[in-house]
Amino acid sequence: MSAGHGHGSHGRSRRKHEEHEEPENHERWAVSYADMMTVLVGLFIVLFAMSQIDTIKFEQLRKSLAIGFGQQAPSMMAGGAGVLSGLDTYEISPDFTASVVDAQIQDPPTPDTHLSDEQKNYDLAVTEYDRLAAIADAVAAALAAKDLQDAVTFRISERGLIIGMVADEAFFAPSSAVMTPTALAVVDGAGSVLAGISDPISVEGNANTLPPGSNYATNWELAADRAVKVTRRLVEADGIPGSRIEAVSFGDQRPLADDGGDPLGANRRVDLVVLTTVSDDIRAYLPEIAAERG
Incomplete structure (x- = not known):
């Protein structure tokens, strides 16, 4: 009698588990x-x-x-409604055991912005003085280009910038208001600068105490004619608007040289005055500043 059938495992082919290689992932980057x-x-x-x-x-x-x-x-510091919602306040108080005496955090000093009216006016006067001085420098440079830098004088007063032209024979003949070639060159040199500013200009004629001669009744007329001649030149040849320039005669009433020097030659003159337009409180400091600047 034959033996019983076994489990039959030997008669059953084993299934081979083949592992397939996964495809390479090209998108890992x-x-x-x-x-x-x-x-x-x-x-x-x-x-x-x-x-x-x-x-x-x-x-x-x-x-x-x-x-x-x-x-x-x-x-x-007041607490918020975040993680520390159960706390009303949160105290920041570092406990430094080291004694610190010199190292303290101080607020920077607050600058004093409340200046007195006098100081404000003085500061504005300094600004105005510097502006007028810059005009004087520009006129001097224009005249230096013609080698005429010594033909005028500059002075800053409470009225403004005074450009003085001594009216001797280099500018006007005695008892005459006809300008010489030198006078024309000086007026045109100054006019080239004055035409570029907006300040009012006063052209002021002066004369010495000598009689004016037969051409004029008094020194008022002589000084006035000289001022008018210079004014017309500044307007007609140098382009200064007539609306901001004036001609004034002082005759022989405002002499410059009372003693020393040549009072006759010094007072035969024409002044070009750039009139400042700042307030009286500001212009009052101009002579003081001029004295400080020397």
Whole structure:
């Protein structure tokens, strides 16, 4: 009798489990790229948050640090509705065991912006003086180009900038209002600068005490004619608007040289005055500033 059938395992073919190789993933770089971009976005968010300064919290932190260096009572910061919602206040009070005496946080001194009216007027006068001095420098430079820098004098008074032309034979003949070539060159040199400003200009004729001769009844007429001749030259040849220039005669009533020098030659003159338009309170300081500047 034959033996019984076994389990039959030997008669049954074993099933082979074949493991198939997974296809290579060519898009792994995208995962790394996405991770890198996520980190960069987080970095930029942090940088942006750091750049936004909360001035209120910064001030509270400053005061808290000051407490640690021995200044006044601790500052209390009100709690919010966040993680510390159960706290009403949060105290920042560092416990510094080291004794700090010299290192204290001090607020910078507040500059005194409340100047007196006198100081304000003086400061404005300094500004006006510098402006008038700049005009004088420009006129001097224009005359220096013609080698005539010594033909005029400059002086700043409470009236403004006074450009003095001594009316001797180099400018006018005695008892005459006809300008010489030198006078024309000086007037045109000064006029080239004065035409570029907006200040009113006074052309002031003066004469000495000698009789004016047969051409004029008095020195008033002689001084007036000289002033008018210079004024017409400035308007007609140099382009200064007639609306902001005037001709004035002082005759022989405002002499410059009472003693010493040549009073006759010094007072045969024409002055070009750039009239300042600042207030009386400001212009009152101009002579003082002129004396300080020398």
